[in-house]
Ligand SMILES: Nc1ncnc2c1ncn2[C@@H]1O[C@H](COP(=O)(O)OP(=O)(O)OP(=O)(O)O)[C@@H](O)[C@H]1O
């Protein structure tokens with residue numbers, strides 16, 4: 138890997154809920170995560186709903202401020218905490234780190250026509266010199282994301298568009314500023330299965346032409362495997378990354394017990410391979426609450442291999458067979 | 468900027484055309500699809516025309532004619548005559564010349580103050596928000612019309628010259644706080660929407676976020692409130708006039724009601740036309756504004772339009 142473009146160091150996010158009436162409770166949505174993403178690289182972030190994937194994505198984009206730890210961006214030959222960036226440097230980071238949000242139905246302003254979603258960023262960063270040029274560029278962007286003829290979409294309001302079309306517009310807007318890094322948060326989970334591959338391929342094509350890096354968030358290991366083939370996957374459980382490494386290695390030979398159980402849910406076409414991967418049963422299907430996670434390894438309430446040390450000591454991420462795993466078994 | 472772009476004739480025409488299309492024609496088409504709104508619009512336009520040009524056709528003659536007191540409707544006097552034998556229709560046509568401007572100006576002042584304070588409070592948040600909401604809450608506990616009466620009396624005694632702008636400001640005293648509070652609540656929820664986060668992520672300015680992302684979402688509400696506070700301004704204004712707390716010229720709707728109170732007392736018998744005419748005139752205008760306000764929602768809210 139070349140020098141990472143952006144990295145998170147021991148980054149945590151604690152939300153407080155309640156208060157006013159009743160006791161204030163704290164949710165540790167992201168808990169001391171380290172990760173690095175290099176130029177033009179893909180890291181697929183996989184985990185169950187509510188494990189903190191979107192929160193981690195927002196931390197990487199400085200849309201949320203970390204409770205502790207930091208996210209740093211490589212700018213002017215050094216890593217700088219994104220919350221310490223000012224003026225021109227912050228603008229450069231903002232422009233280069235973009236989001237494709239989770240829910241296409243709420244990412245466009247319902248009161249604004251499509252064209253008014255596309256032109257402001259182009260004018261803001263002087264990518265277009267005037268309105269007419271911005272409109273021309275917007276048309277090109279819509280062509281790129283497969284909406285044509287673009288003029289048909291300019292004057293439409295979001296409520297007159299389908300989920301797939303909205304997602305394409307959100308993608309067009311994110312790539313309009315030519316970012317180096319995109320957080321794609323469940324970019325296809327709200328779409329029909331038939332559309333998914335199309336959008337995934339669109340994102341991969343964009344990566345080829347713009348040389349963007351992706352943090353690709355999904356709860357679906359099969360989609361992660363497709364999108365991040367020959368790249369890396371990180372598995373997240375209750376705010377922690379429990380395993381991270383090359384996609385094929387992790388899929389072929391998952392080491393962390395949680396990854397193994399996740400993989401058990403992915404259908405495998407080859408029956409022989411499927412039998413070879415017979416997996417032990419989870420001890421419990423219940424996901425512990427983030428407000429009071431179990432002590433030690435957070436997976437110990439469900440893990441089939443849990444030993445007494447698992448309830449006492451938090452396992453550190455360490456290198457095992459060329460990847461990172463956080464489990465006392467290794 | 469020093470250089471001014473040369474405007475060619477074609478460019479101006481094109482700009483004008485697209486303005487007509489998107490800001491006049493399209494809203495009208497949307498209004499036309501809603502019968503109630505259309506009725507409301509017709510009523511309001513009728514009143515505006517009546518006040519603006521109607522008086523050029525029907526002259527106002529306020530000289531008393533003793534022999535013609537309290538006549539019923541006739542060809543000569545379609546709405547009858549008043550206690551001094553003067554034509555009621557002519558007074559109705561001329562009598563709105565102060566009410567309409569005051570109503571619309573009050574609506575405007577109210578939404579300007581209410582929106583500015585509501586958005587500031589909701590978007591800036593923190594201590595400022597707390598201070599503003601406390602102030603609003605205290606304000607909302609003061610009953611409206613009595614407050615207006617007190618302010619009007621104070622104004623009369625203070626010697627401040629009373630023009631329609633001053634009156635509009637006074638009348639919006641009772642309306643801005645409620646509006647500010649609801650605008651604030653809406654801004655608080657809009658602020659958390661995904662499209663605001665998207666705009667932040669794209670690095671768009673605060674100015675853009677407030678005026679181009681948040682404001683359009685509050686706009687339907689503001690437009691409706693413009694109408695509604697105009698409606699209540701009509702009430703309060705004529706009410707204050709009828710009570711004699713705001714000076715009035717003879718021959719305005721408020722003056723007519725005030726006089727009717729003094730001279731007729733009841734709405735039975737000979738004087739009933741004199742009481743009913745201005746009252747109905749005012750009520751119809753208010754109904755028109757309320758109907759229109761319902762259509763306004765559709766103009767601003769694409770989700771409410773049917774295809
Ligand atoms: N602004 C917030 N305030 C309080 N709690 C929050 C906030 N945002 C997220 N959370 C909580 O933090 C946890 C992680 O949320 P997050 O959205 O990051 O999960 P996720 O992995 O993206 O889930 P999903 O797959 O459902 O999108 C959840 O328990 C959620 O309720």
Ligand code: SF4
Nearest residue numbers: 434437440447464465
């Ligand atoms: S540390 Fe213990 S509980 Fe956690 S995954 Fe490993 S074996 Fe299971």
Ligand SMILES: [Mg+2]
Nearest residue numbers: 190191192239
């Ligand atoms: Mg999420």
